[in-house]
Amino acid sequence: MNIYVLVKYVPDTEAIVKVASESELEIENKYFTSYFDEVAIEEALKLKEKFGGKVTVVTVDNKKIDALRRGIAMGADEAVQITDPGLEESDPFGIARALAAFLQKEPYDLILCGRQAMDDDAGVVGPATAELLGIPHASAILGLDVADDGKSARVDRQIEGGKEHIRCSLPALLTAQKGLNVPRIPQVMGMMKAMKADVRKVDLTELGVDPAMVGASGQKVRVLKYEPPPQRSSATMVEEDFPENVKHLVKLLQEEAKVL
Amino acid sequence: MAQGIWVFVEHADGAIRKVSLELLSAACGFAKKTNGTVGAVLFGTGMDSMVEQVTGYADRIYVVDDERLSPYTADGYTLALTHLAREDTPAILLAGSTSMGRDLFPRVAMRLETGLAPDCTGLEVADDGKLVATRPIYGGKVFCKVSIPDSYPQMATVRPNTFPLEEPNRSGERVQIDAPLQEIDIRQKVEGFDKAGQEKVDITEAEVVIGVGRGIKDPANFKAVKELADVLGATIGVTRAVVDNGWWDVNDQIGKSGKNISARLYFAFGLSGAIHHVLGIQTCKTVVAVNSDPNALIFNYADYGLVGDMTQVIPALKEHIAKAKGEV
Numbered sequence: 001m002n003i004y005v006l007v008k009y010v011p012d013t014e015a016i017v018k019v020a021s022e023s024e025l026e027i028e029n030k031y032f033t034s035y036f037d038e039v040a041i042e043e044a045l046k047l048k049e050k051f052g053g054k055v056t057v058v059t060v061d062n063k064k065i066d067a068l069r070r071g072i073a074m075g076a077d078e079a080v081q082i083t084d085p086g087l088e089e090s091d092p093f094g095i096a097r098a099l100a101a102f103l104q105k106e107p108y109d110l111i112l113c114g115r116q117a118m119d120d121d122a123g124v125v126g127p128a129t130a131e132l133l134g135i136p137h138a139s140a141i142l143g144l145d146v147a148d149d150g151k152s153a154r155v156d157r158q159i160e161g162g163k164e165h166i167r168c169s170l171p172a173l174l175t176a177q178k179g180l181n182v183p184r185i186p187q188v189m190g191m192m193k194a195m196k197a198d199v200r201k202v203d204l205t206e207l208g209v210d211p212a213m214v215g216a217s218g219q220k221v222r223v224l225k226y227e228p229p230p231q232r233s234s235a236t237m238v239e240e241d242f243p244e245n246v247k248h249l250v251k252l253l254q255e256e257a258k259v260l
Numbered sequence: 261m262a263q264g265i266w267v268f269v270e271h272a273d274g275a276i277r278k279v280s281l282e283l284l285s286a287a288c289g290f291a292k293k294t295n296g297t298v299g300a301v302l303f304g305t306g307m308d309s310m311v312e313q314v315t316g317y318a319d320r321i322y323v324v325d326d327e328r329l330s331p332y333t334a335d336g337y338t339l340a341l342t343h344l345a346r347e348d349t350p351a352i353l354l355a356g357s358t359s360m361g362r363d364l365f366p367r368v369a370m371r372l373e374t375g376l377a378p379d380c381t382g383l384e385v386a387d388d389g390k391l392v393a394t395r396p397i398y399g400g401k402v403f404c405k406v407s408i409p410d411s412y413p414q415m416a417t418v419r420p421n422t423f424p425l426e427e428p429n430r431s432g433e434r435v436q437i438d439a440p441l442q443e444i445d446i447r448q449k450v451e452g453f454d455k456a457g458q459e460k461v462d463i464t465e466a467e468v469v470i471g472v473g474r475g476i477k478d479p480a481n482f483k484a485v486k487e488l489a490d491v492l493g494a495t496i497g498v499t500r501a502v503v504d505n506g507w508w509d510v511n512d513q514i515g516k517s518g519k520n521i522s523a524r525l526y527f528a529f530g531l532s533g534a535i536h537h538v539l540g541i542q543t544c545k546t547v548v549a550v551n552s553d554p555n556a557l558i559f560n561y562a563d564y565g566l567v568g569d570m571t572q573v574i575p576a577l578k579e580h581i582a583k584a585k586g587e588v
Contacts, residue, residue, distance in 0.1 A: 013516050013536055017401040025402060035517055093370060118516065120397050122378045127334070127366035136335060136447035139363045142510075154451070158511060159359040160272075160462035165452040166333075172447070178517045179510040220375030224392065225405040229542055235549065235565040242568055243576045249548070249566050250580040257563065259525045259546050260584055 001053035001150060003044040004106065005076065006099060006113035006125065007037040008059060009067040013118065022225045033067040036114025038074075038183035040176040043144060044112050045075045045184070051150065053109070056080060058102065060087060060095050065199055073186035073194035084204040086211040091221045092124035094214035099125065100132035101207040109150060111173040115140045123175070130173035138168055140177040146170070262412035265290055265385075266299035266322075266350040268341065269314055270360055276313045278425070278465060279356030283418060284317035285426035287354065290385040291319075299350060300432065303329040303340055316428020320435050328441040333448040337364050340439040342371045345413055347437070351389050353413035358464070361417040369415050375408035376415040381422055381522070381543050391416065399516045399539035419543065420465040421522035456511045463512050466495035469523040471514055471541070473499040475530015475551065475570050479507040484571070485529070488578040491585070497521065499531050515540035530570040533558030 011017060015030040033041075044055045056078040057071030068079035082098050090098070103111065111130070116123035123139065130137035142163055143156030150170060157164045158177050168174075186194070204211055212218060236252065238245040254260045265287040270277040287298045300318035302310050307323050314321060324340045341364070345353065353368075355361035357379045369376035381403070382394035390407060391414040397404050408414040463469055470489050476482065482496075489496050497514040498507070514521055515537040526544040530551060531537060538561045541547065549562035552569050559565045566573065 011398060013399065013539075017398045019402055091375070092366075093375065096370065118399065121395075121399065123362055124366040124369070124376060124378060127363065128370040131338075131367045131370040137363075137367065138334065138448060140359060156454075157359065157363075159453075160465065162456040162511070163454045164450060165454070167449045167451050169447040178513070220369070220373075220408060220411055221377060222407050222409045223404055224407055227394075227403045227405065229396070229400055229403055232547070232561060232563065235559050235562040237559070237565045237567070242572060245566050245568065246573055246576040247580055249564060250577065250584050252564055253525075253546075253548065254584050257525075257546050260581060 001047055001051045001109045001146070002107050003047060003053065003055050004103060004108050004111045005037070005040050005044045005055065005057050005071065006059070006111065006129070007041065007057050007067040007071055008034045008117045008119070009061065009064040010034045010117055010119040019226045019228045025226055031064065031066065033070040034114050034118045036116065036118070036176050036178065037067065038070070039178060039180050040112040040114050041071050041074050041076060042181045042183040043176060046181065047110070047146060051146070054078065056106075058082065058099065060090075060098050062087060068199055069194040069197070070186070072197045073190040074184055075190060079197060079199045080202060081199050082202050082207070086204050086215045089216040089219065090214050091219045092120070092122050093128055093220045094218045096125050096128035096132055097213050097218070098204070098207060098209055099129045101209045102202055103129070104133060109171050110146070111171070113173070113175055115175040115177045126173055126175040133173070135171050135173055136168055137173040137175070138166055139175040141174050142177050142179045144174065144180065262349040262351040264297045264299050264350045265352040265354070266301055266413070268301045268353065268355040268361070268364075269310070270356060270358060271302070271304065271310050274309060276310060277356060277358070279358060279418070279420040281314075281317065281425055282420065282423040283354045283356065284314060286383065286423040288317060288426060288430065294385060294387065294389055296351070296389070298430065301341065301344060303337060305330045311434055315432045316430055318432040319430055321432045322435050322437055324437050324439050326439065326441050328446060331450045332360055333446050333450065334363055334367060335444065335446045335448055336441060338367045338371060339441060339444055341368050343439045344437060345372055350413045352385070352391050353415045355417050357417040357419045365415055365417050372413070374411040374413060374415060376417070377406050377408065378417050379520075380416050380418045383416060383418060390414070396520070396542065400520070400542040401539065419520065419522050421467065421524065456509050460495040463495050463497040463514065463521050464519050466521070466523055468492050468494035468525045469497050469514075469521055469544070470494045470527045470529065471497045471499065471531060472502060472508075472529050473531025473537075474501045476502065476507070477571070481571050482508070484574045484578070488574050488581070491578050491582050494527070499534070499537050528558050528562065529574065531558060532556050533561055
């Protein structure tokens with residue numbers, strides 16, 4: 001199986017992200033490979049172990065290729081960086097255009113990515129890329145079982161109140177949810193391989209993408225303003241001893257907050 | 261010229277999903293302000309009772325009654341929705357930020373070559389009909405206002421419990437539409453469904469959520485939590501640590517690698533308030549924290565706090581809440 005995994009390097013969950021001004025963010029230099037993307041890489045590696053083939057990690061990023069190195073360290077075979085100054089300020093639809101332009105020339109059987117990247121939390125790139133490629137998608141999957149003939153897969157999708165089982169024809173694009181697997185920790189050999197790995201660079205000219213469709217000029221969604229999250233005023237603490245404190249709390253919830 | 265605000269309406273087991281009614285309520289408010297119209301979009305089979313449930317919330321109810329639209333598939337619904345939106349382009353197209361909304365809308369937006377603001381916690385419509393959507397990014401460390409500047413429909417998915425339900429006051433006309441579903445190959449086929457864990461409304465939609473952290477110590481203690489949940493009509497959610505210990509299903513995990521919730525009332529029991537978790541509860545209205553550590557971070561994010569052992573506090577809380585509710 002030829003599997004492509006779309007990955008992104010994003011600020012770590014613990015990283016401090018502050019609103020510097022309405023149009024600018026201050027992001028602490030603490031990054032990691034978006035967790036759901038790691039889940040996608042792990043799933044690809046498991047499929048390769050079962051069916052053979054090749055796993056390629058792909059990112060759209062002009063600066064950071066650490067997510068590609070992480071993918072190689074985990075066991076991916078090849079890495080591709082889509083990079084071009086014209087891609088700066090792309091929205092998810094622009095990123096999907098670049099990815100689809102690349103993927104349509106590749107011999108893919110399956111494309112995987114995280115259910116959303118942990119920076120913009122949008123979850124748009126996966127389904128939008130599938131749409132451009134004309135292949136089916138399923139998002140937020142918790143289980144995957146590819147048929148022996150490689151022509152379809154049984155997919156478990158997380159929906160409200162449970163799991164839905166879908167039979168989906170391949171090739172398809174599937175987005176990974178936490179719970180699909182537990183991503184492996186790269187071993188020293190893998191890390192060394194990743195340091196030396198060749199990363200193939202691809203630009204918009206090679207992809208034949210119209211620069212007007214990506215970057216700032218291709219934006220379908222425009223950021224107007226960044227704001228800090230709403231602040232909660234400090235908590236009212238109930239100070240009495242048990243069980244008086246519980247009684248007091250219930251009284252506050254009923255009479256002051258009026259939430260019971 | 262694109263006009264009207266449409267809501268893609270979800271239904272399950274014969275009932276309209278609450279988030280869809282919330283969005284229709286909001287759409288009615290926006291339409292009043294801009295002198296616009298509200299459209300409700302319903303897909304499925306045997307839709308009479310569904311239509312009845314939304315009649316008061318829309319001017320036009322667009323119904324595609326087709327067996328190929330039951331149950332949901334991304335391929336079938338994308339075709340039907342893009343077909344409708346091309347016939348009669350709405351200015352704004354909304355859906356709940358649910359598993360269906362988030363599966364469907366990105367694909368529809370790409371096919372219509374328009375923009376989408378996903379997973380919003382606020383919407384405004386300017387006098388000129390332009391949508392301004394608020395969405396948390398970086399897990400909620402930043403709130404971002406976005407617009408869809410020059411394409412239609414302006415699309416957004418919105419979290420449950422963002423807008424209040426209003427009294428219905430319109431009387432919608434049913435518009436039956438045929439979509440060319442026979443012409444496509446629907447490549448996803450739903451084979452089954454497993455109910456997970458609680459027979460309760462999902463944590464993303466629940467009005468009252470009880471969050472449980474590592475302080476539960478022993479999964480046997482969930483019995484008391486469930487009893488409190490029954491008294492409150494609450495759904496139970498858990499932290500990552502509880503899921504990673506194998507004590508509860510990942511479907512109910514709150515936080516950055518789980519789900520974001522917007523409950524009216526949230527109880528945080530025995531959880532420290534790690535950033536992963538508090539990002540997921542940011543849009544909850546009233547937060548009550550119970551923790552044995554007086555310095556636990558969660559108290560910084562709470563409206564009410566109580567220092568104590570959750571296993572001791574929960575049964576007492578259940579008793580007093582039951583009493584309080586009984587007296588009302």
